[in-house]
Amino acid sequence: MTPTEQRVCDFALQYPEKVIHFTISELSKAAGVSDATVTRLCQSVGYHGYPEFRVLLARDLANPQQMNSGELRVTDAADDIRDKLIAASVQSISDTRYTLDVEALCGSAACIARAGRIDVYGIGGSACVAQDICHKFLRLGIAIVAYSDVDLMSISSAMLSSRDLAIGVSHTGRTESVVDAIRRAKTGGAKTIALTHNPLSPLAKSSDLVLQYAARPTAFSNDSLSGRLSQLVIADLLYTLIAFSSFDRSAQLIDQANALANKRRLR
Template structure:
């Protein structure tokens, strides 16, 4: 990804990360800016009128979103809106052909992967790899769709001999967390970062001295505040698909990278365990 594409990807990721802390008025301004027709020629007065807010409110919101002012806000968001992929990422509608739907769904996932790649904290990634590699016990917590991600990760890690336990029940999370000790880890999967059962689990794990890790979408959330390490994904939302569909792809890819890095740390052991697990299930395949 070239520097321009990476910069634009960071713009989209930053805007979505800040959405949970925006007021209704601020959200309206952002939504108006991300709509069709907002470009480098849009005047502040016109934009404020269209959003039905004061000009001062627009400038204040632009700064809260990390821009230096309205001009910077207009320049970067209009460039983000003008990306070729933006056309394909429009909401799915009843007028769309099956080919249109196919392209839009794939484009949403591709965008999530591109934008997640540019916001990954490489230092946190390295620490997560080291912590998972060294831990005697590894608990994975998630509810609903996030639990399915945890199960996929557990399955993948088992192939190289890295055993994990998956918990998707609030009571079981707390019970397992209470048995953790320093050196163990608890990994919490939550798109919103606001799932109470998962947060309670990692807080208990942290009280027991375990290293806590979050795989989540938003930088401003109770889960992020509760853990030691964060690996963040990002994905555009839509009324039909929501954010979770694309975020699931991004989070699975992040954990694929963790898996590969752990395997590389002890390549011979990983290769041997891959062969053992592959051989063990081979008899279940129909010939």
């Protein structure tokens, strides 16, 4: 490590309980370094950035053995596998409390509520999350379409203007077609939101607002699986914030949607 990076490490090891509550600027000031030094250190030791470092530090302080207790083994019985996979998913959602920026969350909800038109882009596993977002916001009377086809994403993103909004869903933040669509939408003047695990990814850097979630990998299941549950939780948070911002109108629209759905259900 460089001398300045070592100062950050020394401070974190000496005052871990303080660091978990510090913003990156507060930590850099306390350690006498720049924000860039903190970010560079976190990346050099294997984290995506400072938010992930802070989350895992908080988790280790709460339970130092937790990192190893959930590891799957080939000798595990079915109930052990069940318990460990569920625990990993629950932990990812819990950790998202620390990675998700509340200002970005509220800002995203406000952008969605006032947008003239919204496009949501997602490929592969993220496509189902994009569809879930579309389904939720349609219930609130919001004009929104989810796209997973690359050609349609290209066409639709080129049609967006300053009145519109584009949301890119990508766990890695490196899905080329999603990043291209977000960049194209932004070029046209649209507001852009990234829903991703990686705040330093091309998708995050191309977006106006970043909704970062936590994810935890297990054997035979990469971290995008547990991350998908965190993505859905963030979609629920946005849905609830928007609904509460115009409660009476939202309640009426949701009642109408529920009534239509009930007509199609078998008794």
